Amino acid sequence: MEVTMKRMSRIFCTLALLFAVLGGAQEAGAALSAVSPALNPVAGNIPTWYQDQGGLALQPCLDVAQCAVAAAAGVFDPAAPVVFPTNFPPEFFYYSATTPAAFTVNGAGALVTQALEATFVDAAGNVVTPNTLGAKGSTFQRIRVQLDSAPAVGTYTLQHFWGEFTFNCPTAGVRCRFTRDIPAAAAPPINFSLALGAGFADSMSTFPQQTVPAPPLGFVGDGVSESAVTLSPGTVRNVINIIPPAPLATVTTDRFVVVGKKIGMDVTPTPVADLGGAVVAVTPTQVPVTVTNLTGAAMTLLGTIPPALQITGKDAADFTVAPPAAGANSCINGTLQAAAPSNTCTVNIVFKPVASTVAVRTAKLTITPDVTTNAPSTSISLTGDAEFPITVEVEANGALKKVLATGNVAAISENIDAGSILTYLPVPNDVVPNVSKYRPLIRVNGQTVKPAADGSFSIPAIGAAQSVDIDFIRPGDVAIVPASGVGDGQVTIADALEALRIVTGLNAAPTDAQKLAADVGPLVGGKPTDDGLIDVSDVLTILWRTLQPPVW
Amino acid sequence: MKIRTFIFAIAGITLLGLAGCGGGGGGGTPTTVVSGTASKGLVRNAKVQVFSITAPNTFNLLKDGVTDANGNYSLDLGSYTGPVKVEVSGGEFKDETNGAFTPMLFTIRAVIGNVALGGNSLMVTGLTEIAVKKIEGSGNQFDAASIEQANRTVASFFGVTDIIGSAPADVTVGGAGDTSYGLALASLMQYAKRPGGVTKAFDDFSKLLNGKLDPGNQINNQTLADQVVADFLADKNTFLANTNQNKSGVTGVTSATTAEVKLKTVGTLPAGTKINALELILSMPQGVTIPAGQDGSVDVSSPTAPVKVSGTVAQALAGTQAALLAGGTRFAAGTATAPNKLKLVFIFSSATGFDVGEFATITFNIAQGTVVTPGHFILSGFKAVTVGTDTSSIGAQLAGISASAAVSLR
8 A cells, every 4th residue: 555655646746847947838849859978077067069950950059249148247257268168158049039138028128039049057957057067967958038027917918029928017117037948957967858848739840040241150149130030830929929818908129139159061052942933844043052161170961871872752753953053162062171161062953843733842951071979960851843934925905814812913924833723804805886895715725625614714723834826806707717727807798608517517627716706696786795606696696797787 | 914014004094084174073172183194114013202392403392102013193283373393212123024023122213394283194214214314414404494395305305206195115014105205215115224224224215315425525425335236226226126025016026117207396486586407316227228428428418419408408408598508418337336417407597597496308228138117217316506697606505495396118
């Protein structure tokens, strides 16, 4: 009995601890993808790097100029060389994105920090300075929101880069701060993989990067500029929103001060190489991708297992690696020296989509150096739009519009995203105003198409080149001019006789233009009608148009 | 056996005669009596229901009854006058191709534009069912004009004078009545032996007569219609040759070398309106031909032409500058799946137009050994149009006008 009670107690304690570690998270979400097994002694024996879902690996950022490393009296003097543990910051980042200084909520200052950072703990798990005897490096994700003066009591929602959570401000007009750490500070030994965030809803999964100005080589941000950030694949948003209790309005910012230092390689463009639109099987596009060696030692890209340059993913077949322009150091079987200017290589990524009805094609380029100790493989996303050409020809006596939700525009020959549905509307001219119009003879890829009741016609799920030809046929103009394949634009006795030949079967294979022209009778209210039949009514109607011309 | 058949025939004729005398009898207030024969072939012991017809297409039961052993019925509708529909269901029908009675698992109907006080003959047969389905398939309402036009069109197609008022002969016994009607029903039964049975047979012919047998009203696409006509002509010959069942005395074996077909329009033109153009198809067995050019065009202008305008058209053309638009008549030789066909399109080049009546006389050649009866000349696809009384509705179809063919074998 006593043994059983002890066992139950141990189970309860384990469950309670697990719940505390998980912070109440109930569902698994995206997380960072990898952590270096090697520790960096210069940085306090914490992992050499963490890598995000996009393949971007960051190391501890300790450069004073770019890494927003704060001074700590008696612990760290930024003006002196960074040395562990004698002159070392008590808190520093692999990555952080913080809101700008001017960010306010309801007129009062506010600060949101989204970070992957490191501190030091003692044997009991208390946060201590790095120069504390026995201090051990500890890493964790942190999202902190601080309102200097909460505008209202109640529940707030923070929508961050990777998801959202709620927090409560119990008192208005005073500072309200909420921090989510993954994992919470704990006693050594430190499990550095917990900072990946696996198993936590809305965990950090990517490292959005500074855009303008471009970050310095080797960094994802300069630690100073207030910049928009990239929207990497897997990132929910590249802004933050604070949603206060109603009726207060949501506060948003898309500016951030970004800190982060790449390890091993700097690849541009990053995180996405957009190859734009390419016409299937006709006009491939390409972009150069440049790799810069950040290791300080020579780097080779000779590997075959895995390949040094590998394209994977859903649409890998659409992308290929090609040599760069003449004169550039090729990454294909390339060698990158330790120092500029010979520490870069370039490769062209060619986008030549295969035929399908899917427009957006994506893949991933992974670059794996032969030695990965200080240069883990890194990736960038590849994206492009597969297009097909639409050739439009419109003959006289009318126009062709492309139907758009924003308003119809003149139809032209153009390249269209695969899978698109194009809708066109022929607009025939009047033969006689308010009485009769020319009739559109619509051919899509040489096949006659009957328009919908509203006169439009569509090309669904485009998966091949298309041609659209529109002739405008005069009602009653049945006799064909051989050179043009359509009538002469007049209604004469020859047209009545040709219509008769169709009715009797002497013309057993009338053209689509003739069928369109011949189906005019009976007149309804003095206007020609198309009832889908070509019969004696049509012949008589055309004959009378020539004998005693009524107005149609 | 022959005596019993004779007695049945006399009984049927007597019943019809009594109905024609007013039904109610007794010298009181006259009532409306409808009576007739149900035949697909002969339908005995079947339920008969008579409905009034009110627009739009509303049917209310007036009276019901049962056919007797000879397929006859007679029902007194009291004071009702106007359009009626009669439905016959259940019972047994005689399969003319083998003489056996079979449970009738389908319904046959007939409609008439008006019944009056006194006796009204109203046959309910396979042909009247086709007429009803034709109206349904056309989208028209069951008004007097549609009903009369449908009944006349079906009669013309099957070579019957009157599918409503004339009783069909039971051709398996050589009985009294309209032999042509009886042969048409027997031929229809023979056709119904094909896959799809009776229901498909009704559908095929009603759709054909509405021009809706071939999909999408495709221009010049008569493929299925031609097949149906060719099959029907073959089935007609099959029954005529069935000496066990065909007791009509008509075999179709003829020594005739020519057939003269007089075509006429039937119906009443709206006031001030003339026919300005018409078209039709005349289908014949493959041994029946007409002199034609290589492209099938047939001369209608010379005195010796095989197609001559006659009757009202000849009168309208006489002494005027008007003419028919040339090139409107074409003969097409048949194939394994199509009969010989003559497409005739008359288009008057003058607003004067022409009246209802005979409009063409056509002389066909008959090859030796060809089985042919007047019923082998099948008229379909008739359409008459007008320029109207003003120019706003040129080409409008004259819905109340139909056509018929009178065939003389020589």
